[in-house]
Amino acid sequence: DVKVTQSSRYLVKRTGEKVFLECVQDMDHENMFWYRQDPGLGLRLIYFSYDVKMKEKGDIPEGYSVSREKKERFSLILESASTNQTSMYLCASSFRDSPGDTQYFGPGTRLTVL
Amino acid sequence: AQSVSQHNHHVILSEAASLELGCNYSYGGTVNLFWYVQYPGQHLQLLLKYFSGDPLVKGIKGFEAEFIKSKFSFNLRKPSVQWSDTAEYFCAVNPDTNAGKSTFGDGTTLTVKP
Numbered sequence: 001d002v003k004v005t006q007s008s009r010y011l012v013k014r015t016g017e018k019v020f021l022e023c024v025q026d027m028d029h030e031n032m033f034w035y036r037q038d039p040g041l042g043l044r045l046i047y048f049s050y051d052v053k054m055k056e057k058g059d060i061p062e063g064y065s066v067s068r069e070k071k072e073r074f075s076l077i078l079e080s081a082s083t084n085q086t087s088m089y090l091c092a093s094s095f096r097d098s099p100g101d102t103q104y105f106g107p108g109t110r111l112t113v114l
Numbered sequence: 115a116q117s118v119s120q121h122n123h124h125v126i127l128s129e130a131a132s133l134e135l136g137c138n139y140s141y142g143g144t145v146n147l148f149w150y151v152q153y154p155g156q157h158l159q160l161l162l163k164y165f166s167g168d169p170l171v172k173g174i175k176g177f178e179a180e181f182i183k184s185k186f187s188f189n190l191r192k193p194s195v196q197w198s199d200t201a202e203y204f205c206a207v208n209p210d211t212n213a214g215k216s217t218f219g220d221g222t223t224l225t226v227k228p
Contacts, residue, residue, distance in 0.1 A: 004157075031214040040123065042204060042220040043158075050214070058215075090158065094214050100146040100165030103216065105158040 003027070004106035006091055012112045019078040021109050023091030030096035032074035033103065034058075034066060037088040046089075049074055050096050081113045116141035118207050120219035127195050128227050135190040135222050137205035144210040147188040149179055150218075153201045161203070164188065175199070197228045 007022035025032065031050050035043040035058075045058030047066040055066050063085060067075045074093075078085055088110050092103040121136035139145065149161040162173025169181040179190045188205060202223050206216040 033215075035218075040220060042120075043206075043218040045215065045217075048215055056215075092158075096214060100163065100208070101214065102148070102160045102163065103150075103214075105150075107157050 004091055004093055004104050006089075006106040006109050008109050009107060010110050010112075012114065013078075013081050014114050015082060017078075017081050017113075019081050019111065019113075021076040021078075021089055021091075021111070023074045023076070023093075023106055024072050025074075025091075025093040025104070026072065027093065027104070028071065029093035029104075030071070031094045031103075032068065033092040033094075034064075034074065034076045035090045035092065036060070037090055037108070043090065046076065081111075083113050085111065086113045087111060116145075116207055116209060116217050118205055118217050118219040120203075120205050120222050122222050123220065124223045124225070126225045126227065129197055130194050131226075133190070133192040133195045133199070133224070135203055135205075135224070137188045137190065137219060138186050139188070139205075139207040139217075140186065141207060141209050146208040146210065147179075147181055148206040148208070148216065149173065149177070149188075149190050150204045150206060151201050152204070153198075158204070161190070195224070195226050197226045200224060200226045 004025045034046040049068040065077045091106040094103045146165040148163045151161045152158045205219040208216040
């Protein structure tokens with residue numbers, strides 16, 4: 001079974017703090033994704049990585065950055081957390097060059113910024 | 115850029131009722147289509163997908179969806195819902211040229227009353 005794990009299920013941070021969200025997958029997937037999930041807005045893509053050290057901006061990259069130093073690990077960084085970044089963050093992974101392939105999701109990290 | 119529209123934000127049904135959740139997308143080329151489901155407290159997971167062949171696809175737990183290319187639609191159906199189908203359902207589209215990136219709809223919350 002594919003396993004995508006996220007470092008924390010719940011996180012509470014203060015405005016202005018630097019926040020790291022970690023994601024690890026064990027299926028040797030090339031693609032990895034970070035989404036945020038908000039009620040009524042569905043899933044919105046923040047960043048996408050198709051290989052180590054490669055990344056593309058998604059639909060809402062402002063205020064976020066990412067790092068992919070190893071194939072299995074994809075980190076989302078909030079340089080200076082703000083209250084409007086309070087949300088559920090989902091990581092996913094899939095094989096590259098196969099658009100019909102399923103994305104496998106982690107359990108999510110619920111981040112609250114005070 | 116492609117977009118995905120899910121017509122119903124919240125659907126409430128009694129057990130044994132039939133279900134149809136609407137999904138329309140805007141993209142003129144070849145697409146791959148997905149329905150994902152998120153049961154309460156669980157990971158987002160694949161329900162079914164279409165990428166080629168028979169436009170009527172069957173998924174887990176008795177769900178099916180029909181791809182109608184002329185209508186840009188991929189509606190999800192189940193003839194008789196159960197209380198355990200209570201969940202949030204997301205439609206997603208991934209153009210063949212999009213290297214694995216999917217666009218998700220806003221989601222439909224289904225509540226099945228016992």
